Amino acid sequence: MNDLTISGTDKLADSLRGDLITSADPGYDQARTVWNGDIDRYPALIARCAGPDDVAAAVAFAAERALPIAVRGGGHSVAGHGLCDDGIVLDLSRMRTVRVDPQRRLAHVQGGALWQDVDPATQAHGLAVTGGIVSETGVGGLTLGGGIGHLMRRCGLTADNLVEADVVTADGSIVSVDATTDPEFLWGLRGGGGNFGAVVRFGLRLHEVGPTVLAGMIVHPLADAPAVLRRYRELIADAPEDLGTILNLRLAPAVPAIPAKLHGTPVVAINVCWSGDLDAGETYVRGLRSLGRPVLDTVARRPYVEFQQTVDQTSPPGKHYYWRSVDFGSLIDPVIDVIVEHASRITSPLAAVPIYHLGGAVSRIPEGGSAFGSRHAGHNINMFGAWEPEGDDRERHVTWVRDFSTAMAPHAVGRYVNFLNDEGSDGIRAAYGDRWQRLVALKRRVDPGNLFRYNFNIDPGRFDVDAGKEDA
Template sequence: MDTRTIGETEKLADALRGDLITPADPHYDQVRAVWNADIDRRPPMIARCADAADVSAAVTFAADRGLPIAVRGGGHSVAGQGLCDDGLVVDLSRMRAVTVDPGRRMVYVQGGALWQDVDPVTQAHGLATTGGIHSETGVGGLTLGGGIGHLMRRCGLTVDNLVEAELVTADGRLVTVNASTDPELLWGLRGGGGNFGAVVRFGLRLHEVGPTVLAGMLAYPLDDAPSVLANYRDLIVDAPDLLGTIVNLRLCPPIAAVSAHLHGLPIVAVVVCWSGGIAQGESFLRPLREFGRPVLDTVAPMPYVDLQRMFNATSPPGKRYYWRSVDTGPLTDEVIATVVTHASRITSPLSSSPIYHMGGAVGRVPAEDTAFGSRGASHDINIFGAWEPDRTDRDRHIGWVRDFSEAMAPHGVGQYVNFLNDEGADGVRAAYGRRWRRLVALKRRVDPHNLFRYNFNVDPGWTDEGDT
């Protein structure tokens, strides 16, 4: 950024109802901090927007000066996409209002909201939409990339419930995007990430859920993982959409739901969420709960909002994170053996390898209806590396993730865009697959200069030869 642009920051500050933070501000380091402490970027300007007009002013300022934009919603991106070193951060974290229209079964959510802002408000009406596994996850990033959650097999991905969005485009205009105003742009927002502008409000479809669900965790010694996973695989073949499950292989985390004597024990856990009738759920889950020798069974009726925040403590802000992922078909014996082998080599008590059960409503959405890929996947495996910020063995933890990822690659059928990390442009193109060219065409229309590039980027200059 040249001195002329630096000297013009006062113009932007005067145009904002919110605050413009620069490196000279005493709160700068606090404001620029994100969930992943492995990300350390120093943006020249952070516009902490108070409303959509602020977002429009910030985007216009950047566009007029050719400055790239990073949009920060919840700040939960493992790749740190809400920060940049050479442009303007449009920070939506002050914009967290949530409004429910129970008659239309819709919720309207500002772009900086977290799922912990949304779930209690919708559950007051006995309604919910698919949200993140952790309630501290931002609504914006999760929605725009896809939206895996406990309810996805019943309600679809978050992106499948995106009906409308208010978006500030690269030319600073505030537009309403829905199936009537711009169906192609709505398609791109349903899985295409933050490539097309700054979404200041989401309109999401709601479903009758809760307020009580049958949920909790079953845990077994990791030595039992092969038989536990084989039994789990057989059970979920005929699982109704009402059942959402996540298998996780890790060291038992020190969370309130788990007895202290189990903390640190190598385990395979099955997290369940049955969002239908409690008696029906208890009957269906009985074979799972009676199998083997579980060291823990916390499955019980509980408020859905409690389930949503149950695992927040397992990945708190301020740790260092690095991950990869792979979408797979069914859990074959070979897949199970590979997962167990590499999970047994875990390098940190903060790391884990959650396996999300897809299918159900996710798989019934036609592949071309959204930009989200891997509709046919049975599972998504997130190889999740995490360690304390003061550790000096970063390479060891990252090596575990990469080795695990490479071993799983032969079993892969795709990747979840929100679980990409540093795979680069080739990895982004591969994740989108045959949707890539359509996304490029849309990007050329709405952001031809790639102003919004701090994301899993769809470069408008891409050609078949890969020239940019």
């Protein structure tokens, strides 16, 4: 579709405080760039919105013309949901204001904010909410899909802390949603992805955290991984909720925190974040430090804001990314064997195998308590393929991820929506499980025409697999 064929484009441009970018504009190619360089799409229009009214105007414009909408917050979706072909992109990158109400312990966060905007603002008051592992991640995508991070075992998922939101719905209205005004809508926003509209403000509950945490990484050679993972399994079995850990099996990246002699060597790292009493943390972390003979130990008392940015350089924008993910119960020996075997075949210095320890506050919300699932899972594994944009064999990296995913499938107890990629409608349906029909009902209420479909889409007309019929 050529943007010149869309009636009313000039009128929309005049109505916006922000900018309307078309393919004829010099900045078009830059404006359609997202974090994952493997995504290459050509929207008809890009509305760089300056506020909620701009978003509402652009949504109404799209609805009148049946144009697909993609909402771009941080643009960090591996599946490229912040970009569409032949439709309109709602680019929220100018909407990054964060306002903290320390008395209510609430952060008001605009829809285009990144975690690097949120953490300094909340930490100024000694407060925080579970944020992205990479500080350049958008608040919107992480929150709406669930939100796993270093603080989740103590503070819950990001979505669990979403208490109110302002949403531009498919008819161009701006609605305020909370547990009083529309509890079902709030339930769906807590894990239902970007299916229900463009969120222009998130109200996030905050917790006392920091400003200093005990955090860093303990690194072992990958050859020691079987023994390290078995000992780690024992130590975290009764871990306090103040402890967040993420395993990572990969080639040691060339970042300042890692000595040059280790760069490119196969390693397993235990990333640690203790957010409670620091003296108690020193005692508990001593057990993690005693696993084998680590080649590097950077765990120390440091500002939480600093720690939240330590891995930013390991997944730079513009590289090509492809991943799969499963939730599983525990690190039983067969699971460890699969992980070590496939991590040993890793195909790129940019690739990684992060394994997130769940439980704690994540598991305290009952299944069905929000749109997010797998409350009973012990861990999530992300098989993270990555490669340089030029001169590389994409299929080799994608095959490694898919083979790894196939090998983990017998151990899967669920899937994390934010880590889906190209699993298709059946994969999305399976990820939501028993919550699917309730989500479809909400979708039919707030977006019956599926205007917002560049997401892990809950199709309002999707055939009901369980009932064996199409809902009326």
